[in-house]
Amino acid sequence: MxxxxxxxxxxxxxxxxxxxxxxxxxxxxxxxxxxxxxxxxxxxKLEVVNASVAYVDLDRSDLTGRIIEAILPPEFDTPEEISATDIDRVMNKGDYVFVLYFPPGFEADVIAARLPEVQLNVDATAMVQAGNGSVFLQEIISAEVTKFIAGDDTSTSLPINLVVTAKFNPNLxxxxxxxxxxxxxxxxxxxxxxxxxxxxxxxxxxxxxxxxxxxxxxxxxxxxxxxxxxxxxxxxxxxxxxxxxxxxxxxxxxxxxxxxxxxxxxxxxxxxxxxxxxxxxxxxxxxxxxxxxxxxxxxxxxxxxxxxxxxxxxxxxxxxxxxxxxxxxxxxxxxxxxxxxxxxxxxxxxxxxxxxxxxxxxxxxxxxxxxxxx
Structure with missing residues (x-):
């Protein structure tokens, strides 16, 4: 041995x-x-970092301005305005991962509860950013519209108190x-x-x-x-x-x-x-x-x-x-x-x-x- x-x-x-x-x-x-x-x-990176965003604002209202200002780093780059005719071109070139389109009369339709549509174009070839980033943008738009309808900047309280605890990686x-x-x-x-x-x-x-x-x-x-x-x-x-x-x-x-x-x-x-x-x-x-x-x-x-x-x-x-x-x-x-x-x-x-x-x-x-x- x-x-x-x-x-x-x-x-x-x-x-x-x-x-x-x-x-x-x-x-x-x-x-x-x-x-x-x-x-x-x-x-x-698996999380959304510095995702590029463009927007088309045909409404030019206070509400659309508040939504654009709420899209902030580090998740997103500063949004850049483009014309409606440029959407297909910039998406085909891959210049932006996300392009938001606000139609005319968007704010008036929100106030009148006519359920206006906001178009979010996503370059899904950037798969991780496309999935997570689109969720973030939907949450931003929903939060800003809710605060606008409420008439102040305080967030509307939910009927439940949802507590999220991320174990083992608290900052995700x-x-x-x-x-x-x-x-x-x-x-x-x-x-x-x-x-x-x-x-x-x-x-x-x-x-x-x-x-x-x-x-x-x-x-x-x-x-x-x-x-x-x-x-x-x-x-x-x-x-x-x-x-x-x-x-x-x-x-x-x-x-x-x-x-x-x-x-x-x-x-x-x-x-x-x-x-x-x-x-x-x-x-x-x-x-x-x-x-x-x-x-x-x-x-x-x-x-x-x-x-x-x-x-x-x-x-x-x-x-x-x-x-x-x-x-x-x-x-x-x-x-x-x-x-x-x-x-x-x-x-x-x-x-x-x-x-x-x-x-x-x-x-x-x-x-x-x-x-x-x-």
């Missing part, structure tokens, strides 16, 4: 030295857990979600790429033949690659959470980092095993990249890190239960967002452990066959 552990340890050190000698992979690890996390968190900032999920997705991507690249590198450098004549087993070689590359990814992920997510982006981490690391270790066994499995079907890095790309896209897009699992068709939800990324995302969200403890996340950890064993065995069987062929 001690010799077995010693072999795994020393082979793992060899993997770390190989990684240290590869500046491209080192740069990739640094980039993907630093700038890539920051850029996605601050650049890919997309940065709180996207930054953490980017780290989680990057763990999956690098786990597959690094271990796969390590095996491909052995072949390209001819060192796989050296391993074949050494008194080591395929299981020892695999475990060495898994712990070495897993260690590098785990350290990079934790540093990213501390320095980038908490430090630069000021996103709070609610739960235990230690528990997160423990679950990540279980997860890394499965995804690094997957990387080795994919690498055994290829002979070069370009082939490996082409094979790994669709697998990673499916794992990330359908794991719940981009959209909720509930929005995925039921049959696809069932299929995705065999993906370790689905359980890792649920596990990570529970800990990092909601501060869950072991008593809450142990089912996901148990499933990840089971899937890790399955993926490891499959990868080991394929790896043995590949080494025997060499």
């Amino acid at each position: 001690m010799q077995w552990l010693s072999n795994i340890y020393r082979l793992g050190l060899k993997e770390l030295r190989s990684l240290r000698a590869d500046p491209v992979l080192l740069l990739l690890i640094v980039y993907i857990f630093s700038f890539a996390v920051y850029a996605v968190a601050t650049g890919a 900032q997309s940065t709180w979600f996207s930054s953490v999920m980017q780290v989680i997705n990057n763990v999956t991507i690098l786990s597959v790429l690094l271990t796969g690249a390590a095996l491909i590198r052995e072949r390209e450098h001819g060192t796989i033949e050296h391993l074949l004549v050494m008194p080591v087993s395929p299981a020892e070689i695999m475990l060495a690659k898994i712990w070495a590359n897993g260690l590098a990814i785990n350290v990079a992920a934790v540093l990213s959470l501390w320095l980038v997510v908490q430090g630069i982006l000021a996103v709070p981490i609610a739960g235990s980092i230690t528990l997160f690391v423990a679950g990540t270790v279980l997860y890394l066994v499965s995804v690094t095993g997957l990387g080795i499995l994919l690498a055994t079907f290829t002979t070069s890095m370009p082939q490996f990249g082409l094979l790994a790309l669709p697998v990673l896209v499916i794992m990330n897009l359908l794991s719940g890190s981009t959209t909720p699992m509930e929005s995925i068709p039921d049959w696809l939800q069932t299929i995705m239960q065999i993906s370790p990324s689905t359980h890792f995302v649920a596990f990570s969200q529970a800990i990092l967002y909601r501060g869950a403890g072991l008593n809450t996340v142990w089912p996901d950890m148990l499933v990840m452990a089971g899937l890790s064993a399955i993926f490891f065995v499959l990868a080991l069987m394929r790896f043995r066959k590949t080494m025997a062929a060499n």
Whole structure:
């Protein structure tokens, strides 16, 4: 047993030295857990920010003026007036996400309770801003019309007292979600790429033949690659959470980092095993990249890190239960967002452990066959 552990340890050190000698992979690890996390968190906004608005005011009344003045930053840019004949042109060019049209006699019709229509043209290709922004504009118009009819600027009280409490993200900032999920997705991507690249590198450098004549087993070689590359990814992920997510982006981490690391270790066994499995079907890095790309896209897009699992068709939800990324995302969200403890996340950890064993065995069987062929 001690010799077995010693072999795994020393082979793992060899993997770390190989990684240290590869500046491209080192740069990739640094980039993907630093700038890539920051850029996605601050650049890919899910909420409405600086949405462009134009308006056509054929009424020129006090009411339309009040509505236009109520459309304010940071959700919207300052509205710009255009002519009615320019609506189709500016929408076709994509100059504005929203164009409001106030017909003649709008204020008089409101006072006379004739239910006038306000046309809101929306560029729905900007899907997130179109959906949320149109709701905001409807609320602004409704609030201003209500206050105008009431004759003062006090808001009309509702027959109920509606209290909305946003848990875990009180300001509804997309940065709180996207930054953490980017780290989680990057763990999956690098786990597959690094271990796969390590095996491909052995072949390209001819060192796989050296391993074949050494008194080591395929299981020892695999475990060495898994712990070495897993260690590098785990350290990079934790540093990213501390320095980038908490430090630069000021996103709070609610739960235990230690528990997160423990679950990540279980997860890394499965995804690094997957990387080795994919690498055994290829002979070069370009082939490996082409094979790994669709697998990673499916794992990330359908794991719940981009959209909720509930929005995925039921049959696809069932299929995705065999993906370790689905359980890792649920596990990570529970800990990092909601501060869950072991008593809450142990089912996901148990499933990840089971899937890790399955993926490891499959990868080991394929790896043995590949080494025997060499």
